[in-house]
Amino acid sequence: MSQDKTMAIERLREISGEIEGLVNEAERLIQTEGSEMAYSRAKSYWIGHILGALTGRGSMVTMENTIAEMNEEEISERQ
Numbered sequence: 001m002s003q004d005k006t007m008a009i010e011r012l013r014e015i016s017g018e019i020e021g022l023v024n025e026a027e028r029l030i031q032t033e034g035s036e037m038a039y040s041r042a043k044s045y046w047i048g049h050i051l052g053a054l055t056g057r058g059s060m061v062t063m064e065n066t067i068a069e070m071n072e073e074e075i076s077e078r079q
Helices: 003-033 036-055 063-078
Strands: none
Touching: 003 036, 003 063, 036 063
């Protein structure tokens, strides 16, 4: 695998973790300081969508799927 692609994959994993951490922090803030309705809506919509896109919960194609696909492409290119 090329060094550039390896670095890109590693950085994408870092970004995914950072986003997930920030969304979890936002969720905790809304849960503790917002109304029950605001929390319920946020969790059902934008929180669920973002986490779904990152982790696969509720999403068909995740960021991890994209990283894996890039990794597979790089392996295929070397063969």
